[in-house]
Amino acid sequence: MSTYYNPSDLAKFGNISEWQPEMGRKFFDYYGEVFKEGALSEREKSLIALAVAHVVQCPYCIDAYTSDALQKGADEAQMMEAVHVGAAIKGGATLVHATMMMNKAKELTM
Amino acid sequence: MKSLHAQHHALADSAYQLTVLNPAETVGTSFPPFAGKLRAAGLLPLRPTAISVLQVNVGKMCNQVCKHCHVDAGPDRTEIMTRETMQQCLDALAQTDIEVVDLTGGAPEMNPDFRWFVEGISALGRQIIVRCNLTIIVANKKYNDLPEFFARHGVRVVSSLPHFAAGRTDAQRGEGVFERSIRALGMLNAVGYGVEGSGLNLDLVYNPSGAFLPGSQISLEREFKQRLGREHHVTFNNLLAITNLPVSRFLDYLVESGNYDGYMDKLVQAYNPVAAANVMCRSTVSVGWDGLLYDCDFNQMLDLPVTGNASRHIRDFDLASLEARSIVVNQHCYGCTAGAGSSCGGATA
Numbered sequence: 001m002s003t004y005y006n007p008s009d010l011a012k013f014g015n016i017s018e019w020q021p022e023m024g025r026k027f028f029d030y031y032g033e034v035f036k037e038g039a040l041s042e043r044e045k046s047l048i049a050l051a052v053a054h055v056v057q058c059p060y061c062i063d064a065y066t067s068d069a070l071q072k073g074a075d076e077a078q079m080m081e082a083v084h085v086g087a088a089i090k091g092g093a094t095l096v097h098a099t100m101m102m103n104k105a106k107e108l109t110m
Numbered sequence: 111m112k113s114l115h116a117q118h119h120a121l122a123d124s125a126y127q128l129t130v131l132n133p134a135e136t137v138g139t140s141f142p143p144f145a146g147k148l149r150a151a152g153l154l155p156l157r158p159t160a161i162s163v164l165q166v167n168v169g170k171m172c173n174q175v176c177k178h179c180h181v182d183a184g185p186d187r188t189e190i191m192t193r194e195t196m197q198q199c200l201d202a203l204a205q206t207d208i209e210v211v212d213l214t215g216g217a218p219e220m221n222p223d224f225r226w227f228v229e230g231i232s233a234l235g236r237q238i239i240v241r242c243n244l245t246i247i248v249a250n251k252k253y254n255d256l257p258e259f260f261a262r263h264g265v266r267v268v269s270s271l272p273h274f275a276a277g278r279t280d281a282q283r284g285e286g287v288f289e290r291s292i293r294a295l296g297m298l299n300a301v302g303y304g305v306e307g308s309g310l311n312l313d314l315v316y317n318p319s320g321a322f323l324p325g326s327q328i329s330l331e332r333e334f335k336q337r338l339g340r341e342h343h344v345t346f347n348n349l350l351a352i353t354n355l356p357v358s359r360f361l362d363y364l365v366e367s368g369n370y371d372g373y374m375d376k377l378v379q380a381y382n383p384v385a386a387a388n389v390m391c392r393s394t395v396s397v398g399w400d401g402l403l404y405d406c407d408f409n410q411m412l413d414l415p416v417t418g419n420a421s422r423h424i425r426d427f428d429l430a431s432l433e434a435r436s437i438v439v440n441q442h443c444y445g446c447t448a449g450a451g452s453s454c455g456g457a458t459a
Contacts, residue, residue, distance in 0.1 A: 042329050071318070072325040073333055075275040 010060045043072040050079060051086035111175040111284070113184040114359060121362045122182060124413040130361065130370075131441040139371045141378050144443045151383040155436035156392070161429060163394040165212040165454065166191070166199055167407060168224060170399065172216040173249045176270075176283045178317065180357040180411050183216040190216075193223045195401040195424065200230045202427035212394075212454060214241040214407060219253060232263040239266045241454075245287055247294040257301045266311040267303055268350065268454075269295075272319045274337035282319035295344045304346040313348045315456075321369035323376060323449055324351035327457045350456030353377075355408050355445035377444035385451025388458035391437045397424050405437045407454070408445075414438045 017024025035045050046069045053061030069079050114122040121127055133140060148154040169190030172183035203211065211231045218224055218240060231238050240260060247256050260267055269291075273279045276288035283291075295312075299305060304312035316330050324330070331349035338344040354360045356374065364370040395416075396404040401424040404410040420435035421428045451458030 037326070037329060041333070042326060043333060067322055070320060071322045073273075073316070073330045075273060075278050077275065077277075 005059050007063065010063055013060070041072075043069070043074055046072045047074055047078060047082040051082040054083045055086040055090050111177075111184075113175065113182045113186050114362060115182055116184070116186040119362065121358065121365070124411065127357065127361055127412060128440065130365065131356065139374070141374050141441060141444075144439050144441055144447075147381055147383075147447070148386060148439065151386055153383075153386055156389070156439055157436065158433050159392045161206075161208060161393060161395055161433055163210045163212055163390070164199070164203060164208050164397065165214060165394050165407060166397045167214050167399055167410060168196070168216070168218045168221040168227065170216045171220045172243065173220065173246055174217070174243055174284055174287065176359070177363055178282055178319070178354050178360040180355055180360060180408055181216060182358045182411070187216065189399045190221050191223075191399045191401075193226065195397075195399075196223055196227045196230070198401060198423075198425045198427075199227075199397060200234065202424055203231065203234050203236060205427070206429050208236065208429075210237045210239060212239040212241070214454075217243050217246045219246050219256060225259060228259075228263055228265065237266065238263060239268055242267050242269050243283075244269045244271070244291040244294040247297055248290050254297075257298045257303060260298075261301045261303070261310055264310070266313070267298060268313045268315060270315040270317065271295075271334075272315075272317050274334050274341070278319050282317075292338075292342050292344060295338075295342070295346070299343075299345055304344075306345075311348075312346045313350055314346050315350045315352055317352045317354055321364060321367065321373045321376075323380060324353055324452070324457075327351040327450065348456070350454075351450070351452070352454070352456060353445045353448055353452035355442045357408050357411055357442050374441075374444070377448045380448035381444060382447055382449060382451060382459050385447040385449070385459040388451055388453075389443070389446050390453035390455065390458070391446075394454075395432055401425060403427075403432070405435075408442055409438055409440075412440065412442065414440065 014028070017028070035042065046065060049061070050065040050069050053065050066079070121130070145154055148156055170181055170183045170187035171185065171190055172187070173185060175184040213228070215221070219242065228238060242256070246253050248254070270283070271279060271291055272282050279288040279291065280286065298312055301310070302308035303310045314334060316324060316334070318324055327349060330351055334349050335346070338346070356364055356370070364373050391405040394406060396406050396410050398404060398410050403416045403420070403422055403424060404414065405416060415422060416432065416435055417438055418435050420431045446452050
């Protein structure tokens with residue numbers, strides 16, 4: 001193995017069921033159900049998945065959901081805005097914790 | 111941008127395209143033969159059901175040079191159908207009950223006998239589809255009245271608009287095409303096309319501007335209607351999602367961008383036997399600009415004519431022999447059987 005991530009492994013995602021078929025089946029059934037058109041369109045779900053893929057920094061997911069978002073009719077502007085939403089939440093999540101720091105610092109200082 | 115033909119590009123040669131699609135194992139990735147998939151589904155030899163559509167390619171001349179064009183059409187292409195061949199099409203139609211005549215090109219309107227031909231088909235009482243690229247309507251004053259002309263003959267207008275975002279459309283069809291297309295759509299709407307209750311049908315064609323498959327036709331239609339309505343006050347009837355086939359300029363794009371193997375793999379992985387049973391070549395005969403007969407417009411561009419004892423030229427048109435033919439298939443056919451299927455009428459499964 002020359003790298004931790006191998007692009008060809010993406011196509012092997014389904015193989016995770018081999019060592020735990022029942023849980024694997026339940027996961028993929030759920031996964032399939034989640035991405036079906038519902039109150040949100042397939043394109044909106046794909047854009048959410050793309051944003052989350054960036055936040056969790058999963059190369060497989062970024063690869064898969066870049067293709068998927070294009071296929072579902074998203075354009076580059078929508079895709080980049082989705083990533084900014086993810087970035088804003090991740091940045092915001094860091095910064096909102098500063099209130100804890102501020103509380104603690106105020107507690108300890110005169 | 112010039113056509114592959116004008117560039118003397120290797121892929122302008124249909125025989126070379128077939129070599130790329132069917133590489134020797136030592137040269138490239140070999141994908142399972144399409145015919146084998148049909149055999150497994152009990153569909154080989156592939157036979158017509160009943161021929162209800164005569165698709166006529168009236169020429170390769172076009173005002174656009176789209177990057178994905180399977181015809182390799184453009185302003186530098188001079189192959190166009192003569193009035194004599196059009197008359198042979200009318201004679202063939204007169205002896206059959208074929209309901210629909212689907213006119214394509216190039217930009218079919220650029221053929222000098224286009225209107226004469228439409229009037230002739232209209233007089234026979236057949237439904238006419240014109241695959242209009244939209245920009246032709248605003249390309250020159252002499253085309254500005256096309257919406258009224260179409261309306262007079264009850265033509266169903268089917269027009270490519272690969273995306274509701276200008277950038278994505280222009281990337282595929284050329285700089286400024288989106289803006290001109292929207293202007294032309296406005297002119298079609300103004301005479302009633304795509305307007306509820308008018309009886310004048312305006313359908314848009316979505317095809318991916320890249321190496322990916324189309325998504326759900328229903329979802330895309332909803333999105334297109336919302337965006338085009340809200341941002342451009344444009345209305346239309348149906349959206350047809352069509353897969354790009356690895357032929358001519360789209361094949362060139364796939365090879366040049368390093369996407370060929372990945373795209374073919376996507377098509378093969380997405381093979382759908384239901385779509386295979388519904389392929390459009392089972393109900394269509396395609397006529398080339400020179401009158402030769404083909405199973406579809408893609409086979410036409412790959413110079414794969416009808417085989418067997420079927421009539422070979424529109425002047426010898428014999429419906430019974432054509433309905434008894436075996437349809438010629440090759441690796442590009444995976445494009446019509448992937449996912450929800452694809453045809454000139456959109457998804458098939």
